[in-house]
Amino acid sequence: MKFTKLSLVTIFFIFFCNSSCSQPVAEQDPSLEEKIGQILMIGFRGFTVDDSDHIVRDLTEYHLGGVILFDYDVPTSTPERNIHSFEQVQDLNSQLQKISDRQLLIAVDQEGGRVARLKPTRSFQPHVSAGYIGEINNSDSTRYYASSMSAQLEKLGFNINFAPVVDLNINPQNPVIGAIDRSFSENPNLVTKHASIFLDEFEKHGITGVIKHFPGHGSAWNDSHVGMADVTETWEESELKPYQKLIKSEHKFAIMTAHVFNENLDMEHPATLSKAVQTDLLRDQLKFKGVLFSDDMQMEAIRSFYGLEAAIKLAINAGVDVLVFGNNSVYDPDIVPKAVQIILNHIESGEIEEGQIDESYERVQALKERLSDG
Helix, strand or coil: CCCCHHHHHHHHHHHHHHHHHCCCCCCCCCCHHHHHHHCEEEECCCCCHHHCCCHHHHHHCCCCCEEECCCCECCCCECCCCCCCHHHHHHHHHHHHHHCCCCCEEEECEEECCEECCCHHHCCCCCCCHHHHHHHCCHHHHHHHHHHHHHHHHHHCCCEECCCECCCCCCCCCCCCHHHCCCCCCCHHHHHHHHHHHHHHHHHCCCEEEEEEECCCCCCCCCCCCCCEECCCCCCHHHHHHHHHHHHCCCCCEEEECCEECCCCCCCCCHHHCHHHHHHHHHHHCCCCCCEECCCCCCHHHHHHHCHHHHHHHHHHHCCCEEEECCCCCCCCCHHHHHHHHHHHHHHHCCCCHHHHHHHHHHHHHHHHHHHHC
């Protein structure tokens, strides 16, 4: 039998399809809505996923990128939030990861001392404060404490820890830093040394540390949880040194912004909402290329002065990658759909460029890939 020209083409097409057409189709590019969901992190109520009436929706419908767990619910003044026992937290974090359609960032504030969501009274290991570690100033002791903290976080299923604090203890009476022993020292070299050890141990256990609060909260006299902290007259350039040194190191970490106002850096906006601080200073001058988290966008310093729509627009345009809504100053179960719609509206109006969302999305995905590989 002789093959015609057409039949030869047909045979080639069949052969080609058998070898290549059946290969898996490349993943579809994420939609703009998916990208926006990935740059949000929220807090929620519930010891199990079933206890929350919105977290499953946020993870599945809005592709939420991250969650943060707390041990105390501030709006209701009760210890009924997310953290009850070791096994319960393990189960909760496992449930959250399974529901998410991609790697989920699961965060906690575990600094040690007064700021510890995982408390010994609930069967968790005790962790000393940064102030105590700085006073001892012994690298072996620091590594011991950092290793113990990291191992516990890993077992519990956390992959983000909003620590260590690298604020300098310039004002020992600072109500949210110095007065509660959250700073290693007023000496930037000592702060860098101990922070570096913590970051090293976090990395070994698959945890990304988040140093905070950029560009420095240690000199403030007031608390940004309840109002705007103005550090114009007290901030010192030495507060940048831990960031400068750690950025130049080989450590992989993220940074959290500070809700502080410094007229010398930006005459109009606090650091979290300032392009001059977060892009011009942190990105362009200090060359930070990692993920930048906001401090809680619902804290009084931001919420009462700016409102949700303006704050979201300013933070994204400043260069913040992940907007954190702790839902623990006020509680809003619909904060995710609200934030997504606000961002979409700002993009449609031209007040936020879609390219800014793309840049943050790519940085977040790079972080998640590193965590998956780790």
